[in-house]
Amino acid sequence: MNGSLLRLPAFRALWVGRLLSWIGSGLGPIAFAFAAIDLGADPVELGVVVASRAVPNVVLILFGGAVSDRLPKRTVAMGASILSAVGLAGAAGLLATGLADLPLLAVAAAVSGAGAAFFASATNAVLCDVVGEPLTRAATVLNRTGMNIGLVVGIAGGGILVGFATPEVALAVGSLAFTFAVAAFAALPRRVIGSIRGRSFTRDLADGLAFVVRTKWLLACLTLVFVGQLAFAGGVQVLGPFAADDSFGRTPWGLAGAVQTVGLIVGATIAGRLRARIRLPRAAVVAGGMGLPLVVLALILQLPRGVVDPLHWFFWLSLALFAASTGLQVFTVSVDTTVQLLVPRALRTQVYACLTVAALAGMPIGQMVIGPLYDLVGAPLALAILAALVAAAVVAVSANPRVRRLGSSSFSSSS
Structure with a gap:
């Protein structure tokens, strides 16, 4: 990780704005989840509320990319942060005044998710333009490290706030984080974050999709991302809060989420140090670890309460x-x-x-499917099924000939 990149004013503005936005993104989901539970949601209803944030994100993300090509990415990033701040502030206000119900909470989550759709495309695509191609690899690692730091602070802070205060306080703090992100993105120089005009909106979408379809290694990787996010969102984000309430509590749940995000920082550091030595086939195998928390959650919900100390479950999870x-x-x-x-x-x-x-589409599907699956087979078996799906996807992708060829020879975009 090359911290000297933060001396570049444009990259520093991008990095700080993303950091603050990810703090808000870490606070939001945990606050929405426990707010829904406090309003009486069961696993099916909780799945609908948390999926309400992911659905507009999936629907709008392609259009967010095309919009980012036509408007200054600085403007898009600022507008997205404002939209996310409004969604969290609205939910906090409804809860604080006693006017909240599950449908209104879902609407507020959807507004927040819509902002995230435009934020991701605008701030990811501009990286190479800000630092130049020679520094892109180091900037990618540093950018993701900043994202993970923000998530650690946001998720841990969310757990502490919902545990010792209320979900509406966590939502209000998240809204403030997005508000400060607007000011950070305002420092992005307009001359660096330019716009592209004169091209068809639908043509841009079609060109991007066509490239992905004909790039077989990319399709294979997207499969693993999709399945992993489906299983993780359904198992951890929906059934996880119920397991926490049934075992070690809400604040440790938030701290466990922070530990999860520390793992993202460690992973980014490992990837940055290994650089070209880690190829996609091996990286795909390592990604199979996404099934582990599903197994632990299945055991928490399967074994009778008191058989294992709750703090031990917190450690293993x-x-x-x-x-x-x-x-x-x-x-x-x-x-x-x-x-x-x-x-x-x-x-x-x-x-x-x-x-x-590909990453986001799996989330609402997993979040909405896990409730009916829970009703059909129970929580432990539902979690075991999701873990098996992750394992099957890892085997399929790591054994894919196109992915293996990319890992053993020179890169080729047509692979």
């Missing part, structure tokens, strides 16, 4: 989340770096949008 996020980050940085180096600049925004869609 934290360790599993750490391993899962470390593996995921190693894989993600490997994919990100390959995209930065192989994808033509004119298509990079749309390819990043497609990558984000």
Whole structure:
């Protein structure tokens, strides 16, 4: 990780703005989840509330990429942060005044998710333009490290706030983080964050999708990302809070989430030090750790209360989340770096949008499917099924000939 990049004013503005935005993004989901539980949500209803944030993100992310190509990315990043701040502030206000119900909470989550759709495309695609191609690899690692620091602070802070205060306090703090991010993004120089005009909106979308479809190694990686996010979102984000309330409590749940994000930082550091020595096939195998917390949660919900000390469950779940996020980050940085180096600049925004869609599309599906699956087979077996899906995807992707060829020879975007 090259901290000297932060001496570049444009990159520093981008990095700080993203850091603050990720703090808000870490606070939001945990606050929405426990706010829904406090309003009486069951696993099906909680799945709908948390999926309400992911659905507009998936629907709008491709359009967010095309919009980012036509408007200054500085403007898009600021507007996205404002939208996210409004969503969290609205939810906090409804809860504080006693007017909140599950449908209104879902609407507020959707507004926040819409802001995230435009934020991701604008701030990811501009990285190479800000630092230049020679520094792109180091900047990618530093950018992700900043994201992970923000998530550690946000998730841990969210757990502490919902445990010792209330979900509405956590939502209000998250809204403030997004508000400060607006000021940070305002410092991005307009001359660096330019816009592209004169091209068809739908043509940009079609070009990006076509590139992803014909790039077989990219499709294979997207499969693993999709399945991993589906399983993790359904198992950890929906059933996890119920397991926490049934075992070690809300504040330790937030701290376990922070430990998970520390794993993302460790993974980014490992990926940065290994650099070209870690190839996609090995990175895909390491990403299989995403199934570990699902197994631990299944055991928490399967074994009778009191058989295992709750703090022991907290330890093992934290360790599993750490391993899962470390593996995921190693894989993600490997994919990100390959995209930065192989994808033509004119298509990079749309390819990043497609990558984000693959990750995000699995989330609402997992969040909405886990409730009916829970009703059908129970929580422990549902979690075991999700863990098996992750394992199957890892085997399929790591054994894919196109991915293995990319790992053993020179990069080729047509692989």
